[in-house]
Amino acid sequence: MSARAPRTESGPRRFAGFRALLSRSDAVRGYVLISPTFIVMTALMVAPVAMAVVYSLWTQSYLDIDKTLTLSNYAEATTERMYRVLLGRSLMISGLVTLVTVGLAYPMAYFVAFHVKRNKLIWLIMITVPFWTSYLLRVFAWKIILGFNGVVNSGLKGLGLIDQPLQFLLYNPTSVVITLAHAWAAFAILPIYVSLEKIDRSLLEAATDLGDGPVRRFLRVTLPLSLPGIIAASLIIFIPTVGDYVTPALVGGAEGRMIANIIQAQFGKANNWPLGAAIAISTMAVVTVISLAYVWLTRKATERIA
Amino acid sequence: MTDDTPFIAIDRVSKSFGPVVAVDDVTISIRRGEFFSLLGPSGCGKTTLLRMISGFETPTAGEIHIDGNPMSAVLPHERPTNMVFQNYAIFPHLDVRGNIAYGLRKHRLSKAEVDQRVGDTLDMVKLSGFENRRATQLSGGQRQRVALARALIMRPKVLLLDEPLAALDKKLRENMQLELRSLQQSVGITFILVTHDQEEALTMSDRIAVMSEGRVEQIASPGELYESPNCRNVASFIGVMNFIDGTVRGLQGKFAIVETAALGQLKAPVAGPFVVPDAPVVVGVRPEKLLLSDCSPEGGANGIAGTVTNAAYYGESTYFYVDVEGCEEPFIVSTKNDLRDTSRQKPPPGRIWMSWRDESMVLLPPE
Numbered sequence: 118m119s120a121r122a123p124r125t126e127s128g129p130r131r132f133a134g135f136r137a138l139l140s141r142s143d144a145v146r147g148y149v150l151i152s153p154t155f156i157v158m159t160a161l162m163v164a165p166v167a168m169a170v171v172y173s174l175w176t177q178s179y180l181d182i183d184k185t186l187t188l189s190n191y192a193e194a195t196t197e198r199m200y201r202v203l204l205g206r207s208l209m210i211s212g213l214v215t216l217v218t219v220g221l222a223y224p225m226a227y228f229v230a231f232h233v234k235r236n237k238l239i240w241l242i243m244i245t246v247p248f249w250t251s252y253l254l255r256v257f258a259w260k261i262i263l264g265f266n267g268v269v270n271s272g273l274k275g276l277g278l279i280d281q282p283l284q285f286l287l288y289n290p291t292s293v294v295i296t297l298a299h300a301w302a303a304f305a306i307l308p309i310y311v312s313l314e315k316i317d318r319s320l321l322e323a324a325t326d327l328g329d330g331p332v333r334r335f336l337r338v339t340l341p342l343s344l345p346g347i348i349a350a351s352l353i354i355f356i357p358t359v360g361d362y363v364t365p366a367l368v369g370g371a372e373g374r375m376i377a378n379i380i381q382a383q384f385g386k387a388n389n390w391p392l393g394a395a396i397a398i399s400t401m402a403v404v405t406v407i408s409l410a411y412v413w414l415t416r417k418a419t420e421r422i423a
Numbered sequence: 424m425t426d427d428t429p430f431i432a433i434d435r436v437s438k439s440f441g442p443v444v445a446v447d448d449v450t451i452s453i454r455r456g457e458f459f460s461l462l463g464p465s466g467c468g469k470t471t472l473l474r475m476i477s478g479f480e481t482p483t484a485g486e487i488h489i490d491g492n493p494m495s496a497v498l499p500h501e502r503p504t505n506m507v508f509q510n511y512a513i514f515p516h517l518d519v520r521g522n523i524a525y526g527l528r529k530h531r532l533s534k535a536e537v538d539q540r541v542g543d544t545l546d547m548v549k550l551s552g553f554e555n556r557r558a559t560q561l562s563g564g565q566r567q568r569v570a571l572a573r574a575l576i577m578r579p580k581v582l583l584l585d586e587p588l589a590a591l592d593k594k595l596r597e598n599m600q601l602e603l604r605s606l607q608q609s610v611g612i613t614f615i616l617v618t619h620d621q622e623e624a625l626t627m628s629d630r631i632a633v634m635s636e637g638r639v640e641q642i643a644s645p646g647e648l649y650e651s652p653n654c655r656n657v658a659s660f661i662g663v664m665n666f667i668d669g670t671v672r673g674l675q676g677k678f679a680i681v682e683t684a685a686l687g688q689l690k691a692p693v694a695g696p697f698v699v700p701d702a703p704v705v706v707g708v709r710p711e712k713l714l715l716s717d718c719s720p721e722g723g724a725n726g727i728a729g730t731v732t733n734a735a736y737y738g739e740s741t742y743f744y745v746d747v748e749g750c751e752e753p754f755i756v757s758t759k760n761d762l763r764d765t766s767r768q769k770p771p772p773g774r775i776w777m778s779w780r781d782e783s784m785v786l787l788p789p790e
Contacts, residue, residue: 317510317512319508319509319510319512320512320514320515322479322499322506322508322512323506323508323512323514323573324514324525325479325499325500326477326499326500326504326505326506326574327500327505327525327526327573327574327577328500328501328526328528328529328577329500329529330498330500334500337525338514341516342515342516419516
């Protein structure tokens, strides 16, 4: 032990070595500091995913699990037409949700970042107000708004604009997109706001000074510099919504059913955990590939613009 | 390079932000090809005035003409001006080439032409070979050069510089002062520099406008400004000056007889129409125009005895603070350390004499 090791008389002797280590090594201190988070993450994220991987390599034989390792579940998950259709539809819906949400969130974030001079915090808190109610309640709210006798239909009927309630409002992919876009709005606004807020205002003046009008300046300076926010917002929305099953179950109808609904069914009614796990892992892989490709493409695209 | 027709005419320009008047009825004419500085303490309105020339602020009253054209209806991105920003405002998502070529986009040049002009401009600011560096990989001095190149490549009629050297360390700043000056002379573009650093303004400018509280106090060449300031503000903002209150007793040709409480009668050159008999005036003398000696000066030279209470050693010179009976403020005397004599670090003991010539004094209007 080094002579410099701090030793207090009150402290138990057996901790002295550890304490000396702690005071000398930044790395050890770092690991000690992250250990609570690290343990929680391992227990709640790595372990379940590892279990899902293991399960996906087993097979269900009626009530028992056949524990011989096989890739047959993956063969089924990737070749069966229904799973492909559902995965494709999930990606479509989530992509659309991402597009709509980011598209609507950007102007809002831009407004708060550039045009709200005082009380920005109040604006930001107001953006999070919808989150003060539960996710389920918000989905149900849209059911009430879009439903057969819902707010929109009875409103239009009351105005005499339609005789019969509009059927296309609820229980289809559109209603899933609307509901998800609303549910995830704040997750898009906040990262975009942060990236816009960080932009040094003198950069915008420099662009103007060098001859750019407002539109060109936006495309060449503001947009590329807010790209990290856009990418973050897109991933925050796209990744979880692909796996969302509550919203499609409640407002999607048969047409709006997504891949997570079938995964849930495998773990529930169908009682085929291995297949469910294989579909889940395949979906995860596809989402990962799409996300990485997206990040790469956006980076490349902005290099072009600028 | 310069001629007498105003190239930039700032005509009775005012700017207020709510109740605060930032620029108050300022009129300045700047010649073509001139290196013009706006000098003043922070908050004097110099940056606001520069931003009105660039178009980022709109005057509340008055008009700015550049090369004969009124600017009030011209948007900032269409003005024939370019700016070097105080923090340089280098685009962090672009490399050096991207930053410098940024403004060329609207000129619709071919890639070869752009490369040519970027290369030439980089040569000019001595940054050749840095084309592909990211903004984040540059030092403060290099960023400053990129900002300068980015503005110069546009070949503006006027280059505006907002405290461009404030963020650099002292040595680099002194080098850049000389470099900027020679660069300006070689490109022949009119430069307008905003600075609070009097040394910077004196070394670089053809003419300087000293501003204070939104108004222009004096517009003159560096030498004139230093040797013949027109008020106490200018005199004390540029360099150091000793002030003695007095009253004019009479005029003798180009000289005025001034009665002072501490120094008796002085004979100082008349500086303006405010010097009339019985008018209160302030007599000013620069520290380096006072001579220190052990005995009373011979002949008719002005002299007064005092004791040195403090010494500020600057290496090449020492500032002595001399207490004189009857004066509240100590006199400041600067002496050149022309001998290798370290005794100048400390105040000399005992009484000491200061002497100066009549022509060394400046008469200023009272506050």
